[in-house]
Amino acid sequence: MNFWGRLAQFLKVEKRVATRDAYLGAFFDGRGHGGASPDAVIAALGVATACIARRAQGLASVPLCVHRNLGPSNAMRAEDHPLYDVLNTRPNDYQSAYELREFLIRSHDLLGNAYARIERDNRGQVTALHPFAPTMVAIERLADGRLRYQATDFSGKVWTLLQEEMLHVRGPSRNGIYGLSPLQIVHGAVGLAIAADEFARSYFANGSTPDGYITYPNSTSKDQPDEIRNHWMSKHGGANRFAGPAVFTNGGKFESVRINADEAQLLDSRKYSAEDIARIFDCPPTSVGIVDRSTYSNTEQEALALVRNCLAPLAARFESAFARCLLTDAGRRKYFLRHDFSELLRGDMKTRFEAYRLAREVGVYSPNDVRRLENEAPIPGGDIYHMPANWTQLGAGTMNGGVAA
Template sequence: MKLPSFLTREKRAATVGASDPYLAEFFGQRPGTPGYVAPDALLSNSAVAVRCVGLRSEMLASVGLHVFRRSADGGRDRADDLDLYSVLHDLMNPQMTAYEGREFLTRSLDLTGNAYGRIERDSRGQVTAIYPLMTGDVSPERLTNGRLRYRVAERQGGATVLLQEEVLHVRGPSRDGNVGVSAIQFGRGAMGLRVAQAETAQNLMQNGLRPSGVMAFAERIQAADRAKIRESVAERLQGPSNAGQLLIMDGGAKFERLSFSPEDAEFLASQKLSNEDVARLFGVPPTSVGITDKATYSNVEQEGRSLVQNCLGPLAARIEAALSRCLLTPDSRRSLYIEHDLSGLLRGDVQARFEAYRIGREIGVFSPNDVRRRENEPPIPNGDGYHQPSNWTPLGTVAVAP
């Protein structure tokens, strides 16, 4: 006899997706093995990666994030009467500003492919606070009914299980629909090469930029003497503080190099290519992270716009969709939506901006007060009127002779 569904016990799914970077260690991708790139290792060895993650999180957190309410005439108004508006715009929780919370979530998304936050609601079901969670402390579980639940490890021990409605989950591109995968894991080959290059450069500096070689003696020497000579040379020449010191050898000793210098191996050129690969994987234009080898006056301006349109735009849309899914109910999504204000990043210089205002004013798109609001200026009396050129007439009308 089959029991009713409400009497059966839900269990964890039989299979766990390997796309979770924090579960990758259980599938052979442990630190130090091929295919594994730890986010902290990448950040500590790549200034470009640090700037990419910082630029994306800081710029997206600096723009406005508003909750809008659709009006009957097709327009929209800011729903600043909701507690959710204050959570996303002012204070995410009593200990964290909205800027800090949004920056934390975006950094987690870039580094691990997932960003989590515990949602706090009042008795009416309205969102009153969001508490960001460390990605490594959260384990999503797919239940037999298709819903997700989240097991959160507590710092003092034990774990707390949160329902789907209690967690804000922003996921990156996913292989299984449960957890996201970061750009670091997708491009782990290129990212791992950058880490290996940084470690190689560090080893060269620690060895005083001295390549390995052979010290040859005309006569046979004992093993003990061989060890003493090796220790003496290492003590005098290895390390940045000993670089450039004079080496004096007697007894017919000759030193022969065995490896190429960094210049011969074009080591610096390969590092530049790896830096560009890191920026490319994060979708950040090279000039935005300080790679200015091919920068000109014109392409710097174009890449600044590309940063907003091709990098921050898709990232903002991903976060907006997750916020709407997790923070708004199905009924409220019919009239409310959440949107970043990226227009401030595309404003351009003063001359181009006011030229656009002039055109919009002449064709009736903007009123004087619309322009002043965009420039954060107070409205003026009788400044809400819209005009159009007097020679514009509707199609199909016949001009009447005076």
């Protein structure tokens, strides 16, 4: 079956959740949320979308560096390695490195898997990466335990690839083959957010008027209940729900049978759902616009927590997958991959320069080291390292009565 045939079949299966994103349609229809309206799904996913965007844009914006291993605690950037340009400049003919890595991270967070076809030259070096939509990839385990991938690219071409030819970044997995996204692992929290949004839409669509029934102290004729119901709906249902106050005659009384927004704690439950989804992705609340309890001090700390608790574990997952798929056994002994978070962890100018001053005083940085960190050109004589003049080597002499021997 060609690409358009597969796509038509996919959309036919997922027609109950006609969201603007086929990934989300596949996710929610398969997990019991197919009865929710598309707008409710999209609205409830607002925080999840913000979390995914924050993770994808944040991690894709930092360099993914190839380092040459020079021994224990000693390494240097290997910018001459062919993989360096693929990961940081031009992964293929139609995408930038940022676009490719952002696509892979979004695919991982939404569906738990990210795929790209590996293109190599005659020497076995990686020269290009071509992404696949996760919904268009199937995996088969061969008799020898290795994996084979059946994938359809965006032009409709079908590829059969062995595991050495496919970059596969998977989330937490139950079987070691297919990964799970954070949304799949704790889908109940997202379902609660969708239910709360559906309730809010229904509540306000009915003019904030709850469901109920009209009672009369005396008996009514056979046709009178229908007449009363039609009169009520003509005044207070649909587009005419604000057409004046209700008036009951003959002792009629309206009794509510649906919980109202205040009793349902609608605002609190929706705020809790937003915070719960942010916790799913390890995103600090302020990073996705939840600022009701934010202050200047905790906002700065949460910005650091975003890198350390959210982006760093995600980076480690991608680094290990890239090393497994893109480097040979010999290459993994000589090279490793690391994201450079230095730009995201930089403090304000005063804090940075106080740290530079301390590093210079103890001989860790030279003036040119500081200038390079600030993207400034080196100066003549700036590569000299200093140390405090009153320092002496530990154990260089013994003290006798307070005087060095």
